Amino acid sequence: MVTAEKTESEQLQLGEQESPQTKPVPSTNGRPVVIDPDLDFIRSLSRQSRESYKKCFQCGTCSATCPISPDTNPFPRKEMAWALWGMRDRLLEDPDVWLCHHCNDCSVRCPRSGRPGDVLAAVRRECVIHYAAPRFLARWVSQPRFVPLLLGLPAVLLGLAIVLRDPIANALGLAAPLGESIVYSYSPWLPHWLINGFFGLFTLFALAAAIVGLVRFIRVIKAPGVWGATGPPTRSFMSSAWTAIKQIFTHDKFTSCTAEHSRPLSHLLVFFGFIALSVVTFWVITGRVNPLLRDAFVYPFSFLSPWKLLANIGGAAVFVGCVMMLRQRLRNRDNAGGSTYFDWAFVWTLFAVVVSGFATEALHYLRMAPHRHVVYFIHLVFVFTLLIYLPYSKFAHLLYRTTAMIYAQYYGRNGATSTAVARDGRVDEESHDQASTSGGALP
Secondary structure (H helix, E strand, C coil): CCCCCCCHHHHHHHHHHHCCCCCCCCCCCCCCCCCCCCHHHHHHHHHHHCCHHHHCCCCCHHHHHCCCCECCCCCCHHHHHHHHCCCHHHHHCCCHHHHCCCCCHHHHHCCCCCCHHHHHHHHHHHHHHHHCCCHHHHHHHCCHHHHHHHHHHHHHHHHHHHHCHHHHHHHHCCCCCCCCCCCCCCECCECHHHHHHHHHHHHHHHHHHHHHHHHHHHHHHCCCCCCCCCCCCCCCHHHHHHHHHHHHHHCHHHHCCCCCCCHHHHHHHHHHHHHHHHHHHHHHHCCCCCCCCCCCCCCCCCCCCHHHHHHHHHHHHHHHHHHHHHHHHHHCHHHHCCCCHHHHHHHHHHHHHHHHHHHHHHHHHCCCCCHHHHHHHHHHHHHHHHHHCHHHCHHHHHHHHHHHHHHHHHCCCCCCECCCECCCCCECHHHHHHHHHHCCCCC
């Protein structure tokens, strides 16, 4: 005769064998699984999401109403349960949190104001810290009390580069002009070769850190069963990458958002504006060796130069996009989603880069010294903060979300999507029931 009750020794033995210490294991033999909640993780989520996830009673509305959640094992219902149980490791190893684009449809329609979008955003912040190398830098970037240190570090390093400029130039034979192809800087304190070397060196460190974080993340994604009941890859990796890149460039996931219609436009402006600035930056960096620029290339460009026009158009697009993002977060929190310091820091840094860049350009053409040198120095500090801290800030979404989208295509995770949201905003009952059952595959 089999009884549901177990002796104390059996329970202790079960706890020793199956207790996963915040990393729950699905039960395959009908025996219970011991869950050890991570209290620090619960406190962190509570601070970032204002404890909204504690209102969740697993109705499944969030999964049913999400326009991009797959019908099989959908999100974010299961993630809300894991958050409530303090299952830190299970959430950090869940790539579905990166498929969420925080469009906030689920939060707007949650009957208890549980705000799943904000909860998943908080989990993504924890993921960035978890996969970062070294992790202490990610912790610094995510906490406002380290702002003076994070801004002071590049300022000190740039100042040191200025002090050592002449000895380095003499040692490398760069003290004298090398001909008409010389590239001139905005400031004689920071010649073009010094900026390239400075940012090139630290970019290599940031690139190495980003690769380490991505390798850790990919190992999790490729683990058996992490996507649920998925089989072998359903398509080639290159085909999956191409599909994901097209989705990113068209922002088709954002355009499916119904709660906040202006979000796709602001993200598109920032995205393509940043691409334009990156293209111009690459052209400037390769000025000495680029065969397309060798003959008559003098930097800074004239105001009517095609490259200067592209840079100004890109900068203007980023500026308008940032203003729209700030306005959305300040005036329409219910639809745009809650914002934490992690979000604000990235948007304001990007905004500061663009504003200081335009100020530098204006002061340069006005020949206002020493003002243009000081503002240029400040601009480079913000550029350093944006780019070199990329693996540790919200900018890292570019890496992790892209990787998750590629592997979602690779393993066929992006199958049929929910069509629960009708034109009038109501949730279709059949899709709601399906999400409630298929989304209940909890460990």
